[in-house]
Structure formats: structure tokens, C-alpha cells
Amino acid sequence: MDFLAYPAYGLYLLLILGGGLGAILSQSLVRALMGLILTLFGVAGMYLLMAAPFLAFMQILIYVGAVSVLIFFAIMLTRSSDGGEAGREGSRGLGRMLLGLIAGLTPLAILAWVVVHKAPTELPLKPEASLASLGQYLTGPYALAFELISVALLAAMAGAVLLGFERRRAR
Amino acid sequence: MSPLTLFHLAALLLLALGLMGIVTRRSLVGMLISVELMLNGAGLALVASARLTPAVDELGQLGALLVMGLAAAEATLVLAIILVVARRLGSSETARVSELKG
Amino acid sequence: MTMTEILNHPLTQIVLGMVLILAFVGVNGLILVWMERKVVGFIQRRPGPYEVGPQGILQSLVDGVKLIAKQLVTPRGADRFLFWLGPMLSVTPVVVCFLPIPFSPALTTMDVNLGLLLILAFSGINVLALCAAGWGSNNKYALIGAARAVSQSVAYEIPLLLSVLCIAFQTGSLSLSAIAADQSRGLLSWNLWVQPLAFVIFFISATAETNRAPFDLPEAESELTAGFHTEYSGMGFGLFFLAEYTYMIVVCSVATVLFLGAYDGPFLPGPWWFVLKVYALILALMWFRWTFPRVRFDQLLNLCWKWLIPLGLVNLLATALVLKLVE
Amino acid sequence: MPGLAKTVKGLWSLLVGLGVTGVEFFRPQLTVHYPRKEVDNLATYRGHIDLVAREDDPLTPRCIVCRKCVAACPSGCIDIESRLVGAAPSGDARELSLAPGLVVSGTRAAPPPREKIRREVAAFRLNYNLCSLCGLCVQTCPVQSLAFSREAYLCGSSRSDFEFELLERLRRRAAAGRQQAA
Numbered sequence: 001m002d003f004l005a006y007p008a009y010g011l012y013l014l015l016i017l018g019g020g021l022g023a024i025l026s027q028s029l030v031r032a033l034m035g036l037i038l039t040l041f042g043v044a045g046m047y048l049l050m051a052a053p054f055l056a057f058m059q060i061l062i063y064v065g066a067v068s069v070l071i072f073f074a075i076m077l078t079r080s081s082d083g084g085e086a087g088r089e090g091s092r093g094l095g096r097m098l099l100g101l102i103a104g105l106t107p108l109a110i111l112a113w114v115v116v117h118k119a120p121t122e123l124p125l126k127p128e129a130s131l132a133s134l135g136q137y138l139t140g141p142y143a144l145a146f147e148l149i150s151v152a153l154l155a156a157m158a159g160a161v162l163l164g165f166e167r168r169r170a171r
Numbered sequence: 172m173s174p175l176t177l178f179h180l181a182a183l184l185l186l187a188l189g190l191m192g193i194v195t196r197r198s199l200v201g202m203l204i205s206v207e208l209m210l211n212g213a214g215l216a217l218v219a220s221a222r223l224t225p226a227v228d229e230l231g232q233l234g235a236l237l238v239m240g241l242a243a244a245e246a247t248l249v250l251a252i253i254l255v256v257a258r259r260l261g262s263s264e265t266a267r268v269s270e271l272k273g
Numbered sequence: 274m275t276m277t278e279i280l281n282h283p284l285t286q287i288v289l290g291m292v293l294i295l296a297f298v299g300v301n302g303l304i305l306v307w308m309e310r311k312v313v314g315f316i317q318r319r320p321g322p323y324e325v326g327p328q329g330i331l332q333s334l335v336d337g338v339k340l341i342a343k344q345l346v347t348p349r350g351a352d353r354f355l356f357w358l359g360p361m362l363s364v365t366p367v368v369v370c371f372l373p374i375p376f377s378p379a380l381t382t383m384d385v386n387l388g389l390l391l392i393l394a395f396s397g398i399n400v401l402a403l404c405a406a407g408w409g410s411n412n413k414y415a416l417i418g419a420a421r422a423v424s425q426s427v428a429y430e431i432p433l434l435l436s437v438l439c440i441a442f443q444t445g446s447l448s449l450s451a452i453a454a455d456q457s458r459g460l461l462s463w464n465l466w467v468q469p470l471a472f473v474i475f476f477i478s479a480t481a482e483t484n485r486a487p488f489d490l491p492e493a494e495s496e497l498t499a500g501f502h503t504e505y506s507g508m509g510f511g512l513f514f515l516a517e518y519t520y521m522i523v524v525c526s527v528a529t530v531l532f533l534g535a536y537d538g539p540f541l542p543g544p545w546w547f548v549l550k551v552y553a554l555i556l557a558l559m560w561f562r563w564t565f566p567r568v569r570f571d572q573l574l575n576l577c578w579k580w581l582i583p584l585g586l587v588n589l590l591a592t593a594l595v596l597k598l599v600e
Numbered sequence: 601m602p603g604l605a606k607t608v609k610g611l612w613s614l615l616v617g618l619g620v621t622g623v624e625f626f627r628p629q630l631t632v633h634y635p636r637k638e639v640d641n642l643a644t645y646r647g648h649i650d651l652v653a654r655e656d657d658p659l660t661p662r663c664i665v666c667r668k669c670v671a672a673c674p675s676g677c678i679d680i681e682s683r684l685v686g687a688a689p690s691g692d693a694r695e696l697s698l699a700p701g702l703v704v705s706g707t708r709a710a711p712p713p714r715e716k717i718r719r720e721v722a723a724f725r726l727n728y729n730l731c732s733l734c735g736l737c738v739q740t741c742p743v744q745s746l747a748f749s750r751e752a753y754l755c756g757s758s759r760s761d762f763e764f765e766l767l768e769r770l771r772r773r774a775a776a777g778r779q780q781a782a
Contacts, residue, residue: 005174009177012181013181013184016181016184016185017184020184020185020188020189021188023188023192023204023205023208024189024191024192024195024196024201024204024205024208025195028355029198029201029204030352030355030404030405030408030409031352031354031355032201033204034354034358036204036207036208037401039185039208039211040211043185043211043214043215046178046181046215046219047215047218047235050178050218050219050222050223051222052218052222052232053387054232054387054390055214055218055232055235055236057387057390057393057394058236058239058390058394059214059239060394060395060397060398061390061393061394061397062239062240062242062243063207063239063242064394064397064398064401065393065394065397065398065400065430066243066246066397066427066430067207067242067246068401069400069401069423069426069427070243070247070250071200071204071207071246071250072404072408073250073420073423073424074199074200074203074249074253074254075200076408076419076420077253077254077257078199078200078253078254078257096194096195097195099194099195100190100191100192100194100195101191103190103191103193103194104187104188104189104191104194105187107183107186107187107190108183108184108186108187111183111186112180112183115176115179115180115183116176116180119173119175119176120175120220120224121224121225122174122175122223122224123223123224123225125174125222125223126228129228129229129232131387131447133229134229134232134233137229137230137233138233142230142233145233145237146237149237149244152240152241152244153243153244155244156243156244156245156247156248157244157247159248159251160248160250160251161251162251163251163252163254164251164254312625315624315625315626315629316624316625317624318624318627318628318629318630318631319629319630320629320631320633323633560618560621560622560625561618563621564617564618564620564621565614565617
């Protein structure tokens with residue numbers, strides 16, 4: 001990383017942290033969504049920092065442009081009471097938060113120890129992988145994975161449509 | 172700290188945030204958001220590992236791409252499920268989804 | 274670092290480019306608002322803005338001053354944060370969209386080799402801005418407008434991508450500069466002649482993506498007052514307005530680069546041709562707006578799912594097949 | 601196949617529409633910029649109402665004070681004052697009221713001969729602020745004493761500028777006409 005990369009990393013980390021905290025803590029679900037989007041931008045920035053601009057743009061295109069819009073739709077269609085969750089009631093809410101902290105921090109601590117102490121051999125940043133070679137991998141040795149993803153997407157779409165229809169019949 | 176560790180720590184941060192969110196959130200949509208956080212962490216870790224170690228570069232990026240595809244599929248499906256739940260039970264809060272409770 | 278080194282540093286160039294882009298966006302916004310009102314006037318056989326300056330040319334400037342001078346009102350019960358996030362989020366990404374557009378081989382702010390992807394990615398953010406605005410307004414019209422904007426732009430993103438992919442297949446690059454350079458050998462090398470269907474699909478989808486009439490359902494004033502920007506006053510509204518017109522320039526610029534040979538043209542220097550083509554397309558958009566009545570929502574979605582997407586898929590397949598055969 | 605034909609027809613209609621607006625774009629404008637130019641074809645313009653004078657006397661309106669216009673006006677913007685003609689004794693108001701045989705509702709009659717008139721307009725006030733220009737008064741007037749004026753360029757700075765005394769206007773018009781004739 002050159003001299004500009006560390007401040008950039010810090011900025012993106014801040015985006016991720018701030019957005020993530022917003023995403024899991026804010027009462028209003030739409031605000032949580034905005035937090036998620038901030039995080040997504042942070043991650044996209046990190047991709048850019050790793051000289052993987054294709055992934056960064058795909059991240060924005062798919063996550064920000066499609067997935068978060070879907071989530072917005074979910075919030076709107078379920079009329080989640082002004083987009084907020086019912087107030088976390090007193091002690092139970094506190095207990096929840098505690099559990100959440102444990103659930104989050106335990107793996108974080110363990111994995112962080114692993115990451116810091118068992119770091120694999122590291123290379124300086126490789127030159128940017130060309131789009132063509134990505135495509136060759138995708139259509140060559142990993143065509144099956146590619147096809148499986150499309151099958152998964154198709155199945156998800158069909159499933160979603162089916163569920164939607166079922167809902168209509170149930171009415 | 173080396174760049175790889177830094178990126179991995181960022182990915183871990185995402186994972187931790189996601190886990191926290193999944194435990195504390197009470198609505199399905201909130202949980203979906205948390206899951207997206209974790210998936211992002213996975214993608215970030217994959218790409219960092221591929222870019223900064225001797226591993227094949229393209230594989231990591233492809234992996235991250237596939238994760239994005241999966242996230243899109245998963246979001247679609249979860250949206251449908253949330254809709255059905257909301258329609259049947261009038262709420263997408265997990266505490267109220269208790270039809271199977273004895 | 275010497276002065277020239279500083280000037281030649283990519284960061285300096287990007288910052289300079291950003292400033293120029295902002296100026297371009299602002300001036301173009303003013304011109305386009307005036308132009309639109311003139312065009313509608315002429316189509317309805319009246320003069321349009323007339324009083325401020327010769328032929329009313331200063332009208333939009335005066336309007337802008339008025340908008341800036343107005344009080345910013347946040348409605349009661351609105352989510353203040355989301356409410357003001359909306360207009361800002363709708364303008365900011367547009368500026369990024371200008372970065373990779375080649376006004377001429379030399380006049381490109383940032384020659385990204387994934388320029389097309391960058392534009393597609395960042396133009397998608399506008400929907401979120403509309404969502405934030407619609408949700409934050411605490412107003413049912415705004416919310417319905419936002420819901421419409423979402424379903425509309427999600428639907429029309431697909432044919433847009435399909436038509437863009439055809440060109441990417443053909444050129445073998447996602448870099449706008451490369452695509453432009455590929456068509457710089459005279460009128461007959463333009464992609465329009467090879468991909469007329471893709472152009473039509475692109476243009477229709479782009480009209481829908483920019484929420485322009487006849488697809489302006491998110492702000493259908495006869496049903497929704499003003500749709501997602503119902504509650505905005507002053508510059509909040511002004512920013513949405515500016516964003517809409519800037520998106521028009523972006524999509525028309527992209528269409529110019531992809532299909533109309535970008536800066537290619539005789540006699541005049543490249544950038545002039547570019548601007549000329551962009552303005553011709555924008556004029557066509559305005560012409561559409563004042564000719565066609567607003568479509569119904571089911572018509573809108575039918576057009577997309579039953580016509581544009583199948584056609585786009587067929588076109589893409591045909592392109593791939595032909596390219597394979599030629600190879 | 602019929603679906604396809606329909607589609608083609610639909611697409612063609614879009615082009616036709618574009619053609620229509622495209623042609624209109626290049627045709628000359630119809631707007632008349634008011635302070636610089638004025639419209640000349642005011643023949644069909646329906647401004648506020650005005651009283652019409654008798655043929656034999658430009659100073660007297662045809663009005664027979666039947667008050668039908670007052671009754672017909674939905675906005676209540678007409679107000680008529682009347683007075684008895686000459687030295688007719690006050691008190692026999694009944695006899696002085698409109699003779700039923702004189703004017704049959706729904707017909708357009710000429711005003712009665714002068715000597716038969718017992719009652720004439722003393723003041724005909726129109727509050728143009730309230731008027732909705734429906735024209736019912738003109739329609740109901742049995743003797744065609746009301747007509748639309750051609751004044752397109754009315755302006756004023758206070759409400760009282762639009763409270764007209766139509767009888768006065770009639771007299772002024774007559775005076776102006778006489779001056780012109782002289």
C-alpha cells in the first residue's frame with residue numbers, strides 16, 4: 001500500500017463501522033438500510049483499494065442498486081410500523097444487547113487472534129486481474145459454479161413468485 | 172500490521188456486526204440486513220485473501236461475485252418469505268411468528 | 274513537486290475534472306430547464322419564457338435564485354435525516370457518472386477501463402435517493418411515488434443492461450473511451466447502424482430510468498401531487514430538479530458514446546459534436562415528453578417485461594451468435 | 601398475428617403523434633404579448649355585463665326592473681334599485697309591479713312603450729368581484745337589456761374598482777357616443 005492507502009483504508013473502515021452500527025442499532029428500519037448502504041460503499045472502497053475495481057462496481061451495482069432496493073421494498077410492503085421495530089422493552093432489550101455483544105465479540109476475538117497470529121505468507125498487491133481472465137475462469141473450469149448460481153437465482157425467483165401467488169390465494 | 176491482516180480485520184468487523192445484529196434485531200427485515208453485512212464480510216475476506224496471498228487471484232474475485240449473486244437470490248427469497256409472513260401473521264417481527272409454539 | 278508535476282498528477286486532474294463537471298452540470302441544468310420550457314412552448318404554439326432577458330434566457334437563473342432564497346421546510350413527523358439525505362444523495366452520484374465520459378479523446382476526466390459499469394452502478398443510486406425522500410417525507414403521496422420509482426427503475430434496469438451488453442460484446446470492452454474510439458471512423462462506423470434495436474431499447478429504458486414522461490409515474494402530478502418530492506421546498510426541490518436534468522445529460526451522453534459515435538463528426542472539433550449529439554437526444558426526450566400522455570402503471574411494467582426484456586434478450590443472443598460466427 | 605398488427609399500428613400511432621407535435625413546433629406562435637400588442641378579435645369576448653339602452657333613448661336602459669337577473673344570479677352580485685316614474689302616487693305598488701301580460705317568461709320581448717312604464721332603474725350595481733361570468737343574467741333578461749361588454753383589459757388596484765354602477769356606465773357611454781357624433 002502506498003502512502004495514500006492507509007488514510008483511505010481508515011476512511012473506508014469508518015464507513016463500514018459507522019454504517020454497520022447504524023444498520024444494527026437504529027430503530028427505524030429505513031435508517032438501518034441506509035447504514036447498510038454506507039457499509040456497502042465502504043466495502044466497495046476496500047475493493048478499490050485492493051485494485052479490484054470490477055468487484056467494487058459490481059458491489060455497488062448489485063448490492064446498492066438491487067439488493068438494498070429489494071430490502072426497501074420489503075420494509076414498505078410489510079408496513080413495518082413506520083419502519084421501526086417495537087421498542088425494545090427495558091431489561092429484556094438490555095439482555096438482548098448483551099447477548100448480541102457476546103455473539104458478535106466472541107467469534108471476532110477468536111478469529112482476530114487467528115488472523116493476526118496465523119497470517120499466511122503475504123505478497124504485495126498483484127497487478128489487476130483482467131476482466132477477460134475472470135471471464136475465462138467463469139466459463140472454463142468454474143462454469144459449473146456459474147451455472148449453479150444462475151440455477152440458484154432462477155430457483156429463488158421461481159420460489160418468490162410461487163410464494164407471492166400462494167399469498168394471493170390465501171387471501 | 173500488514174495489509175492482509177487489516178483487510179481481514181475489516182471483514183471480521185463486518186461478521187461481528189452482522190452476528191450482533193442477527194441476535195438483537197427483532198424483525199425479519201432487520202435480520203436480513205444483518206445477514207447482508209455478514210455476506211459482505213465474507214466477500215471482503217475472500218478478495219483480500221486472493222489479492223494478497225499466492226492464491227489464484229481470479230478465484231477470490233469470482234468467489235466474491237458468486238457471493239453477491241447468492242446475496243441477490245437470498246434477498247429475493249427472503250423478501251417473498253417476509254411478505255408471506257407479514258400477510259399471514261400481520262407482522263414481520265420474529266417474536267410474533269410463533270404458530271408452531273405449543 | 275514542480276507545478277507541472279502537480280498539474281499532471283492524476284488526483285489533481287480528477288479534482289479539476291470534478292470542478293469542471295460541477296460547472297458543466299450547473300450550467301447545463303439552467304440551459305436545459307430553459308430549453309424544456311421553450312420546447313413545450315413552441316409545441317403548444319406559445320413562446321415559453323419570454324420576459325427575463327432576451328427570449329427569457331435568464332428565466333431559469335432567476336428561478337434558481339428564487340429556489341435558493343426560499344425557506345427550507347421539514348414537514349412535521351418527517352424523518353429529518355432521511356428527508357435531507359434524499360436530495361443530496363440524488364445529486365452526488367451524478368457527478369461521478371460524468372468521470373468516464375469521453376467528450377473527446379483528450380477531454381476525459383478519468384479513463385476508467387470499466388467506465389460503463391461505473392456509470393451503471395452509480396446511476397442506480399438515484400433510486401435510493403427517491404426512496405429516502407419518499408419515506409422520510411411522512412407523506413403518502415411521496416411514499417407511493419417512491420414505491421413506483423423503485424419498481425419502475427428495477428424493472429427497466431434489466432433491458433438497459435441488456436442493450437448495453439450488446440455494445441460491450443461488440444466492442445469487447447467496457448471502457449467508454451474504447452467504445453468511442455471504435456466508432457470514430459466516420460458515420461458508417463457508428464454502432465447505431467449495427468444495433469438499432471439495442472439503441473431503441475436503451476433509449477426507452479433510459480427515459481424510464483430518468484423518470485421522464487411518458488414514464489414519469491413517480492411524480493405523476495395528476496395523481497400524486499408531485500410524487501416523491503411533494504414535501505420539498507426551496508433547494509431541496511431544486512436539487513431533485515437538477516438531478517433529473519443531469520441524469521438526462523448522463524443517459525444521453527452514454528447513448529451518444531454507445532450508439533452515435535461519441536465525438537465523431539466532420540468539420541467541427543470533437544467535443545462540439547459530442548455536445549451537439551447529446552443535445553439532439555435531449556431534444557428528442559423533450560419531444561417525447563410533450564407528445565405522449567403518461568402511461569398507466571400496468572402498461573409501464575408490461576412494456577418492460579413483455580416487450581423490452583424479451584427483445585433485449587433476443588438481441589443479445591443474436592449479437593453473441595453473429596460475433597461467434599464472424600470470429 | 602392480430603396482436604402483432606396491433607402493435608405495429610400502435611407504434612405507428614406513436615410516430616404520428618410525434619409528427620403532430622413536431623409540426624406544431626415549427627408553426628408560428630399564437631400568443632399575443634399583451635402590453636405590446638392587443639388582441640383584435642374581441643367579438644366573442646364575454647366580459648362583465650352592461651346595460652343596453654333603448655333604441656329611442658340612449659340614456660335609458662331597456663331594463664323593466666323585473667329583477668329576474670337578480671334572482672338568477674348564483675353569486676348574488678347584481679343589485680337593482682328602482683323608482684317610480686313621474687308623479688305616480690306612492691302606495692299603489694301593486695299596480696305598479698310588472699304586469700303579467702307584459703312579459704311572458706322565456707320570451708324575448710321589446711321593452712314596453714315609454715308611457716306604460718311605471719317604474720325605472722335608479723341604480724344597477726354589479727359587484728364584479730363576485731361575478732363568475734356564467735351569463736345567466738343575460739340569458740334570463742326578458743327584454744335583452746343585458747349584454748356582455750367587450751372590456752378585456754380591466755384592471756384595478758382595489759376591490760372597489762370592480763364594483764360597477766351600470767346605469768352610470770350607460771350614461772357615460774351615451775355621452776361619449778354623442779360627443780363622437782358631434
